Amino acid sequence: MAVGDRVRGRGAALLRAYAPGGDRPLGGYARALTVYASVVAGAGAAVLLTGRQLPSRVGLGDVVLISVATHKLSRLVSKDAVTSPLRAPFTRYDGPTGAGEVAEEVRHDASGSRHVFGEMxxxxxxxxxxxxxxxxxxxxxxxxxxxxxxxxxxAVAGSDFLQMAYAAARHADTHH
Structure with a gap:
């Protein structure tokens, strides 16, 4: 038996053991992990090749700034109605969820790549x-x-919070 056949056989057995009767795209997840690791390794190599120095520490201000920006950008891309054309090849519209966001269902495919990208x-x-x-x-x-x-x-995340607080305050005011 060829090495490739043994690897495929072990992969199929692993999938059956991991999700009996389920549809989990482990191969697609493995490809996504490989891409992520390659991006990080590439960035590390670029640091070495360019002679850049990594910061000895990251300031609390940067951690907070990056955290809030990550939250907002992740929600904007993954849930915002306006960015739904970016997700449409990988998801199906399920309905509105409020505040300009939508619910979507991930599409499935044989290789698992569309499903995994849709999840991401x-x-x-x-x-x-x-x-x-x-x-x-x-x-x-x-x-x-x-x-x-x-x-x-x-700033957009802060504005969203203020918009929600304003709407809640108006709602509370009209019910008293």
Whole structure:
């Protein structure tokens, strides 16, 4: 038996053991992990090749800025009605969820790639890893531009919070 056949056989057995009767695209997840690891390794190699120094520490201000920007950018891409054309090849519209956001169902495919990508672009938690990684890499290679972009998305998140607080206050005021 060829090595490729043995690997495929073990992969199929692993999938059956992991999700008996289920449809879990482990191969697609493995490809996504490979892409993510390649991006991180590529960024690490670029740091070495360019002679850049990694920061000895990241300031609390940057951590908060990147955290809030990651939250907002992840929700914007994964849930916002306006960005639904980006997700449409990988998801199906399920309905509105309020505050300009939509619910979507992930599409399935034989290879699992569409399903995995659909999960990543429609799940703010899944997408946040990629966004935070990109913004963190940006702090190394273009800190000023990264802080400017992160500030924009942090301001939008703050505005969203204020919009919701205003709506809640108006609702409470009309019910008293």
């Amino acid at each position: 672009v429609s799940c703010p938690f899944c997408l946040a890893v990629w966004v935070a990684t990109g913004l963190t890499i940006g702090l190394v290679f273009a800190p000023r531009a990264t802080r400017l972009v992160a500030t924009c998305f942090t």
